[in-house]
Structure formats: structure tokens, C-alpha cells
Amino acid sequence: MKQYLKLDEWSIIEEGFDPENHEVSESVFSIGNGHMGQRANFEEDYTGKTLQGSYMAGVYYPDKTRVGWWKNGYPEYFAKVLNSTNWIGLKIEIDGENLDLHNVNVKEFVRELNMKEGYLERTFIATLKEGKEVKINTKRFVSIVDKEVGTIRYSVTPLNFNGELKVTSYLDGDVINQDANYDEKFWDHVATEVTNDYGSVTVKTKKTEFVLCSTKKTELVHNGTKVSFAPELIEKEKFVGHAFAQNLEQGKETVIYKYASNVTSRDHDASQLIKVGMESLQAALNKGFEKMEEEQRQAWADKWKESDIVIEGDVAAQQGIRFNIFQLNQTYTGEDDRLNIGPKGFTGEKYGGSTYWDTEAYCLPFYLSTADPKIARNLLVYRYKHLEKAIENAEKLGFSDGAALYPMVTMNGEESHNEWEITFEEIHRNGAIAYAIYNYVNYTDDKSYLGEYGLDVLVGISRFWAQRVNYVAAKDQYMMLGVTGPNEYENNVNNNWYTNRIAAWTLEYTLSVMDYLKETDANRYEALQKKLNIKGDETSKWVEIIEKMYYPFDEELGVFLQQDGFLDKELIHVKDLDEKHLPLNQNWSWDRILRSCFIKQADVLQGMYFLNDEFDMETKKKNFDFYEPMTVHESSLSPCVHSILACELGYKDKAYEMYLRTARLDLDNYNNDTEDGCHTTSMAGTWMSVVQGFGGLKVRNNQLILNPFIPGEWKSFSFKIVFRGALLNINVTDETIQITNEADVTTPLIVHGTKYEVKGNDTLSIQY
């Protein structure tokens, strides 16, 4: 862990250039707008270590799977997030010397990610040959207003000399993915066009045939005056460039404006891409950099209005939480129901795919509480659209009759993961997808979703569970053998409590949704019953499974057993382990991890978080007290669940300790892997820790519930939530809870067990 970023409430700031940190910074300072994302690569050439990354949402490549030993059922392909055409490139030569921060002396380097306004800025002074000093300032953003456009203002000021600047402004589609399994290039050339004013590169992915057309225009302003120029035109396969020169005068600023648009065949007819791209580029040019910047600022202000969290008295915590909210909003906007939230967002290639159960278990609550319900709804519709693929996926594993197994990792609904213990056995993911439907309807009260999309998915998943269990006559119970639970430090176990419970819960919920539809919309139900071919004996079987599901439990300890045989392990607490063993995943062989008691992430406790009301405080306490001390939290998704439960149990110190584990995960490069990209999905977990943990937010029986408490380290904190038309700003100090309703809808709620009401545009103050 290396802390090198400056604390600031609204910005991420790096002062001084250290090449050792550069790849981490490239991840942290990434910009994105849901349609595209861009790592904080330099515009000018850089020959030091770098991970170049320009990503287009939903554009992927099915890279041939690489395994040591093939097993039946493995997917043939692993969907990769694609590094795409470099649209930021500006080659900068001064008096014939190439500006490359790997080769020149750099001083007064400052890099800033301004989260409030949504831009990346960088300033430095480079010392060239013969002591020539040049000051560079560059500012760029991808617009959240004009989604297909990114723009750069690149300024060059010679401090102690006159000279000549040569700029080559280019688009380069000849790029690679560092994680390509077979060192293959994923993009084919389609077309290039270049005129004095414009350039475009059109490329197409192999196999998937996504077409990406990038267009660009470059403008030049010298000493405040726009300069026209006759560029040298460069055109190669997958590459166009405009090269032009400008005299530099000491102390005078020369500014290059680069506008680029990136349009894809996902959104437009492939044959029209150049036309569409030129139009969107032209629209941006008409606005100009400053107007676009102003619109960007305003749009971000609107986002913050709905989703900000303010922490007083702890700048590090404030910066951490805003960074997380910022990255989530950069990654997914909910406007396109074909998209989802990759584990690294737009900040790196690693993990491929775009969708894990992270989305349902961790990200959904963030979007539910901070944005229009349609955004969360689109995350659900995404899975609905993949139902057929999930049924095919289950068929490949021997299931039938409409049983659906959603993939562990996917881009297009097909499985692309290939570790048997995860791909085939970590089936609890199916439960999280069912739970998300419950979660969405419970929060929004949008029951229309159930008849429109929800039941199809619930029935598919229920059918999977009903086929996956087996009846053990000797015990008159249903069991589920050979699974991997959320705690991936156990593989191929029998009767993982969480999986058994979420399976039976799915059956219960599916039956209750069927009952609800029968009562409220009999026609729709009948149509669905026909379409899905639901028969009475099938649902009777579900009832039987629910009644006879086996749940491992230890009477003496009063805890659910994570799986059969858990108590045969040597039960050791993490605190009693010599530190040299941690993290286990870097120090222990896999078998040693597996036979140990140590837990990677919440498993039984994940169930107690999801199905919170099923368990009394005594049960939650016993299970928390039993499992948490054996948990190593080597998944970034683990601490948030523990933090929330600790809050509920009144374990203040533990709650804050767990909160700190992920709050600044990437800013402090806690896991030493941020160079690969940010841990985007776990950022939602940090938000959950604040809002559901410290804020105690729940919705039960259409009631909004808050149970806030404030960590001793903080003076106050406040968060915003949207809830059924209300926009609540909840401020918590150690003396008062103040709830301001910024919308018009009167909202009843329960705070620490007492019922209140906040009128529209009114404030409720509660003293402790």
C-alpha cells in the first residue's frame, strides 16, 4: 500500500511525477460517461510503463479460452473488454525533440481528477535539451451530455525560449489488449478518411463484428488567437493523423483543442457510422470546448444532487466516498439496458466480461437509492434479456425444461468463466439475481415489473434449484451437493447454508409472486402460466422442497453451518494467525486455504444481510460473532456486508474498521493491484456501508426505515436518497438527525423505531 495522493474533498490530486505510480494513477484518474471510458494515459507519447485503455461500453471480443486442462461444459470463449482506438493521441515535438515524460526532466507536475465538475487536468514543466523549459497544461473530459464525444484542451507555453512546436494529432486503431490470451489483435481495419480538417478511423472487431468509427478535428489557438494551418496528412492502416507546426514565443500560450467522437454499430447502422460520427463531432465543434465544459459541470452538479454523501471531520473519508460515487456514475448511467457494470468499470481490462453477481448484490442498492428507478430497472431487464442464454447455459450442464443458470461472468448472456469450481458450482449467483427482483420491487413498489419481466426470470431460476437439489430418503430432506458458496475459499462443498437458503427463498418468492399476479392480474398470470408452461405438480414439488430443505445448523453454538462438516475444521481466528501468512491468497497453496476455516467473504452472513428480517438479533449476533473472526475479507466485496451487520448489532468499532477496509481501496492502492484498474463494483459496497450501515437504511413493508449512528471519528455525515418520488437529504451528527425532503412528496418513515413524516420541501429534525 502506497499513499501518494493528496487529500481533498472534491478532487483526486497527485503532486510530483513518479513513474512507479503512473499505472495506478492511470486507473484512478480514469474518466468515463457510461458510453465510453478512458484511462488517464498521457496525450503525448510516453515510453515508460503504461496500460493504454480506451473502452467502449458493450464492445467486446470473445477471446479463445485458455486452460491448462479442459473440462466438459467450459465455454469456448472469454469475453474481453476491448482496448479501442486511441483518440487522445497528440504527438508533441518541440524544436525536433519529442516530448516524452519518460525521457525528460519533469517538475511541478500536478494531476487532478475534478469529481465535482467531471474532468481530468494535468500541469507540468518539462526541461528539454539545452535547458529549454516548457509548461504544459492539459484538460480533458468525456461528456456526460454528448455521450459520444471526448474533448481535450492541450496548452503549451515555452518559459525560457522561442522555438517551434510540431503537433501530430491522430487516431490510432492499431491497439492491443495486454490480457489477450494468444497475443492476437482484436480489431480489423475497415476504413480511414482524412481531409485537411477532419480525420476518421473505422475498425471492426474480429468475430463479434462491432464497428467503431472515431472521427476527430483539431484546432489551434496561439496567444489567444485562432490559427489556421495546412496540415501534413498521415494515413495508414487503422491510423490517421494531422501534423502541423506553430512557432512558440517565450511566455505565450499555444493551445491545441482536440475533439473526437466515437460511434459504434451497437447504436447506429454500421453503414452510417462515418456520417453519424461526423454529425456528433460537428455538434461538439459548434458548442466549442468552453460550452461543453460548462454543460459538463452542470450535468455533474445534477448527479451530485441525487447521490452525494458529505462527511464532516474526515477529509480522507469524504474523498474516498465521493471517489466511489463518482466512479459508479462514470461507469453506468442506466440509459442502455444492454449494458452492465464491469468489475473494473472503464478503468482496466482485467476480469473481462461486464457482469458478475456484483451487480445484483452490491451495485443495485446504489442505483436504487441515488437515481431514477428506471436505471435500476434496466439492470434487471438486462438479465431478463439474457434468460434464453441462461436456459441454454443450464442445458449445457445437463438441466432441462426451462431451468436457467445465469453465468458467473458474461458480456452477452453466455458464460465466459472457466474454473469448474466457480463456473459450474458457484450457483448461488442465481439466487442474487432472483433477490434483486425482490429488492427492486420492495424499494420502488414497482410491482408492474413482476408481470412484465420478473416472473419469467424467477420461474427459470426456481426450476434450476428444483432440479439441482436431490432428495435424501434416509433423512427425508432435500440437499444440495457440490457447490461453491459466496466464500470462494471453499469449493465443492455439500449443503452450503447460504445457497440452500437462497434457493428455497427463491422458490418461496416465486410462489408468492405467482399468488400476487393471480390475485391482481389474472389474465396476465394466465398468459404467463401458459407461456412458461407452469404446472401444478411443479409448484407442489417446490412447496415440498421448501418444507424439506436441509439447513446445516449446530444446536450447541446456535449457528448455521457454512456447509456440512465445517466444525470438523480447526477453528482459528484471523487475529491469532501470524501476519506473514496474510493475505492467504498470496501465501498459501489452494488446498491449504480450502481446508482451513478462513473465510474470504461473507457467506452465512451474506444470507443474514439479504434476508435480514428472517433472523432475530440473537441469531444474527451468534452468527456474526462466530464467523467474522474467521473472515479474512480477501474479497473487496466482503467488508461492506460486515460493516452493515455490525452497525445493526451495535458493534461500532467493528463497523468503522470494516468501512475503512474498502473506503479508500483504490485511492490508497490497498490491495496493490489498482494498476490493473479500479475495483468499481466494490465501490458500491462502500456506499452501502455508509447508507445502509451508518445510515441504517432499510425498506420493509413499504416503510422507509433509518437507524443512523455516527462513527466517533466523524463530526457529521449526510447522504441523499431518492425514495418513491422523495429526494431526502439525511444529515446525522452525534446529537441530531435532520432529514430534508427536497421534493414535493410527503414521506412517512421510521427512525430508530419511531414513526415520522417529512413533508415535501420540509425538514425533520430529531434529537437523540
Add this chain to the structure above:
Amino acid sequence: MKQYLKLDEWSIIEEGFDPENHEVSESVFSIGNGHMGQRANFEEDYTGKTLQGSYMAGVYYPDKTRVGWWKNGYPEYFAKVLNSTNWIGLKIEIDGENLDLHNVNVKEFVRELNMKEGYLERTFIATLKEGKEVKINTKRFVSIVDKEVGTIRYSVTPLNFNGELKVTSYLDGDVINQDANYDEKFWDHVATEVTNDYGSVTVKTKKTEFVLCSTKKTELVHNGTKVSFAPELIEKEKFVGHAFAQNLEQGKETVIYKYASNVTSRDHDASQLIKVGMESLQAALNKGFEKMEEEQRQAWADKWKESDIVIEGDVAAQQGIRFNIFQLNQTYTGEDDRLNIGPKGFTGEKYGGSTYWDTEAYCLPFYLSTADPKIARNLLVYRYKHLEKAIENAEKLGFSDGAALYPMVTMNGEESHNEWEITFEEIHRNGAIAYAIYNYVNYTDDKSYLGEYGLDVLVGISRFWAQRVNYVAAKDQYMMLGVTGPNEYENNVNNNWYTNRIAAWTLEYTLSVMDYLKETDANRYEALQKKLNIKGDETSKWVEIIEKMYYPFDEELGVFLQQDGFLDKELIHVKDLDEKHLPLNQNWSWDRILRSCFIKQADVLQGMYFLNDEFDMETKKKNFDFYEPMTVHESSLSPCVHSILACELGYKDKAYEMYLRTARLDLDNYNNDTEDGCHTTSMAGTWMSVVQGFGGLKVRNNQLILNPFIPGEWKSFSFKIVFRGALLNINVTDETIQITNEADVTTPLIVHGTKYEVKGNDTLSIQY
């Protein structure tokens, strides 16, 4: 399965050329002599599908491991058996037309592997352009007398024309392995030399730096008269060739004799290789083809004298068992204690490595009973020499203080397998290595081995078991969690009965060996105690583990449970499974296999085979009746154990059924994979089925025991065994058992429970 080979008692015969069978034949017709092996590739060019394979024992390459997902503890390299310099190559051109069986019409094709005399012969008539017919006869062998030499007699007779023959006789070291992980070539050029008479190619493996020097000379005989020729010399990187021409006369035979020697730096000083190689080549030349052929015949007659099995009344069975004995004798001769028995012998590249637990569990009994005890002893010494590496291997997995875990697959003692569920968890292999020591001493009575080598290995393995178990206080028992038993269709199970039992047995045996040494050679014991640092509290711990080891058992069924929770599975018999599902490993995804009850190979029953005397017939019967019906025998190592136990239990039909499963595995390409090479180690299992199964051979308390019974399908069978100086030829019909002692030592034995004695050079006849 495709039966295309002709039945014959002493030869494998293929009539007619079908390119579809060629790669299978290349495996089946392989020749070898323990030092080197050669697939039945054609001498002349062949552009059809072929797997070229020329292998040098003990010469390997550590190919960089390929995995999908890396886990701590995986080995960096996978040791590959290397395809080496092609020494058989003869390019044959007739009137300018290249002889290539892929492109010409072939008739009267006969390929014969003569097992009695140890050679490969091939005859065919090829029709060339303009209807020219040429008859080819080629015969070759690798000498089991002059181990480094292989020789070829290649005869060309034009049947209906006069013409010109051009021959290019070459050595080609520029070869590849088809299973290279990264398409790398493993051999580097060292030197080539070529004179009018001789040629040599010296190559060196990358990383391991094994040097191989191949030398060759070619002689020409036309119409019975030796012809001298002035060849064109060809010299390229890793390649030398001699090209020469000869007029062909209709009906007259032209014969090319090619002699090649292959010497390696494993056996000789690398700097002397050319010299040594030329010497061994010259010695062969001095003998000439016919003399070498005569010596080969005689040497094979000696081998058959000790190891033959004769089956009357069933040519297919006769051919099958001789093929297996022949291949085992071609693969391992026991002269070099650095070598071992690869799962494909010298017949293919697949599986890499050379040593699996197959050696101890299946191959050792064959060599014990059919060869001088020093050969079996060398198989044990091989593991002794790898003890340090086994200790290092265990250290990598977190064990300490001299605990040894032998690798799953190895060439040089280092692990080279990388599936976590096998590499890290299939630790029962350690037990088989301990058991082999018991087995060797029990059979040979060579107790000197224990003090010299045995105890070191036993203590290392015992230490591993003592650290690998964990004490469960609540049950006051020791358990072993997270293992894979011999049945690889279960992974990461708790308390695999076989593993628990073989572990405790190892501790028992180690303690008994220590007691034996204390009593018989106190000085040696004291020295070993010091060297191995054996302390009293360590052995007390072993005693405690033995006493408190947990063995899963079901009272009601009276069977040991393969592992915890086995009875929670749906228990189905293989016969009740729709055939479309079989073999499971080609039709089911891994999770489905794992959670099913189906068993790949003997597991509990493997224990009952090894520790046969520990269990009464009732127990064996119950366990056999319970497990066998759930066993799919998808390992070629499975049927033999079942066959032997079925014989003991008097299940005649089952015994014969199991015998048939592997008796002709490769000859009939039963598993459809013989093109990759023969299943060499499972051939030993077939031998075991006959000798230990139908012959009922056991050695208990220094008593040789026989309990023969004859399958109804056979008229008689006889097998030979060596036992403590005796060479017994045991002939069984359905009326008599006749035992001829071909050596001088009087041998007591027990047949069907009655004590007898066979005097030297005498025959004992027993009527049923």
C-alpha cells in the same frame, strides 16, 4: 472402438492400409528398448496424418505451464517427453517421384509387430505414375542388446519396370512436440558432421541442456551384392543427409541398411558424445544387421522365458496379454534407477512426465514377479532419490520438518502437474509409494532395503500424514479434510476412507520397520534416527493418530464410506443409466460428475486390494457389492483391481468381464485415443488380472499363495513368475494345476489352502 488388427498369438498384424488407422497403428506398432523408443512412423516421407515420435528415456523439457487461472503452489513447468531427432528417415524417390503413401496407390500392405523376436516389419506394393509397381519391405528394431542402436533394412523391388532409385538417408533434429504449450521448439542445434560414410547431428534441449548425438551410416546392397556409392552430402542446421542413386532392375531387390546410434549426455560426457556415438555405431556395423537381428531374437526369448503368459483357446486374449507384456518390457528394463515408466511408455507424448503413482500401484507387481528383484528395487530407489524434492514439494505447500509429498507427475522429482484438485489434493499417491516398499520387501524378502533406503522415504511420508491430519476435539478423532481419493470423480472431499486408511497404515508400517531395524541392526537404526532426527514424541504422536484415525463407516450397510457424506448422494447403478450418458467424462459437465455417485476407479476397493488381509470376506463382499455397481471404470487402471477382487470373491463372470475391459484396450482402441499412444501403465493391470486375479497369486508371511481359477472361455492358461530364486511356470486347466519349477531352488507354496512344495526342476501336479 474399431477392430482392424488380425488375431495372432505372437504378432500384431495390420493388413491393408487405411490412413484413418495410421496414427493408432503408429502407437500400437511402437518399438522400444528401455533406452529409446520409436513410434511406427514410416521411414519414407508421409504427408498424411501422423504423430512423429522418437523418444529418448529420461530426456525431457520443462515446458512453461499453461493454466487458465494460476494458483499458488502450481509448478512453473510441466515436464514433457521429447520428440527427438528423427533417425529412421529415408526419402525414397523412384524415377523422380517421391514415395509417399498419402499420394500413391497402396496394395498388399502388411504391417507386423513381431513380439516374439522384437521387430517391426512392413510390406506393400505401391503403384507409381504410369503404373509402375514397386514392392517395399522394411524391417526395423531398436536393439535390446545394444541399447543405443537402432537399425533398418529397407528393401525396394520394382515389379514391372526398370528405373532409378534415389535415396536420401538422413538424421533430422529439427522436430517438434505436438503438445508444446507455446509452439516452441525444444531442441537447439549443437553440431552436425558429415563425411561420405557417416553423418551425425548433435542437438541440445533448451533449459535442461540434455545433449543428444545421433550418428548413422547407410549401406546399399543391390541384387545381393554390396554396392559402394559416392553420396551427395547435405548439411543444414540440425540436419545431415546422404543422397545417392541406384539403378533398379525389374524383379531385382535393392536393400538399404541404415544403422543409427543415439547417445545422450545422461549416460556420457557431453564433450565425448560424437566419439561414443561413433563407437557404438561402429560396433553395430561390425555385427551387421543379421547378427544383430539374431541377438535380438535371443534376448527376447530370454525375456519371454521369465514373463510369458500362455492362454489356450482364446487367441484374442493370448494376443492381448502378450502385447501388454511386450510393451512393458520395451518400456522399462530396470537397468537405470533414474528412469521410470511413463503412462504412454515410448509410444506418444501425452501426459508428459514419466512417473505417476501407476508405477507403484500397478507396474511394480509385474516387475516383481517377472524379473530379477533388482529391477523392482530400482523403481523404489528412483523414489528414494527424489526424497529431497518431495520434501521441497511439501514445503511449497506449507509442510515442514522433513514431511515429504511425492509429486503427482514428475520427471526429475519436481511436481509438474497443475490441477489443484489433483496436484495438491490427490495425496494418496504418497501412500502407494510407502506401500510399494512393503510390497517389495514382502515379495522378495530383501529386508536390507529398509535400512538402506526404505526408512528415509517412510519417515518423510509419515511426517506428511501426521501434519496433514487435524484433530477434532469434539469427536476426539483425527480427520483428513480436502482431499481427492483414487476416484478422481470426487474432488476436495473430507475423510476419503482410502486416504485416511493408507495414511494410518503408513504410520503403522513405518513404526514396524523402525522396530525391525532396532531389533536387527541397532547401529544402523541409531544412525538413521540421528540422520532423520526421529524423536520419541513424534512417534508417540503417530501412535495417537493411528488410534484415533476417523474412518467413515455405515453400520447399516456394513460398508466403509468412500468419504463423508457419500450416502447423501443419489445412489444409482451404472446399469440403470441411459447409455447416452457414457462415458461420463465425455458427456457430463464436471460438477454433474462430482455430485453423482459414479466412481471412476477403485477407491475403497483399492484399499481392500492393497490391505487385503485386514478385511474378512464378508466385509470385502459388502463393499464390492456396494461400490462396483456404481463404478464406470473410466480409468484404464480400474478394471484390474475389480477383476482381482471378483476372483477372490468367486464372482467369475464379473472377473472375466473386468478382465476384458483392459486386456485389448489399445489393440481394439477401446477408448478411441490410442493415436495419442498406448496405455502402457494400465497394461500392467491386465497382467495383474491374470496372475493375481485368475492365478490368485499372493505372498503372505513369506508364503507363496496361489488360488487359481480358469475363466470358462479358456482351455488353459499358464504364467511364469520368479519368486525368491525359483522360476515357476504355472499352468491351469479346469482339471489340474501344474507347477513347474524351472530353477534349482525348492519352493514351498499354498494352493487353494493346501501346503505343497515344488522341488527345483520338478513339476507339481494338483487335480481339482
